[in-house]
Amino acid sequence: MTAQDWAGVIITVGAFIGIVVTFAWALSPGRRKRLEQQKYDVLNDDD
Numbered sequence: 001m002t003a004q005d006w007a008g009v010i011i012t013v014g015a016f017i018g019i020v021v022t023f024a025w026a027l028s029p030g031r032r033k034r035l036e037q038q039k040y041d042v043l044n045d046d047d
Helices: 003-026 029-041
Strands: none
Touching (some): 003 029
């Protein structure tokens, strides 16, 4: 494999790990409650 192949593999694996970590962080129990509340805040705008 060439250096470009390895760079592509590293970038792809890094992006995959980043997406998995982001989903795990966002869907953790404490954050899920906050995200669910924010989902309805747009509809409950009291301006």
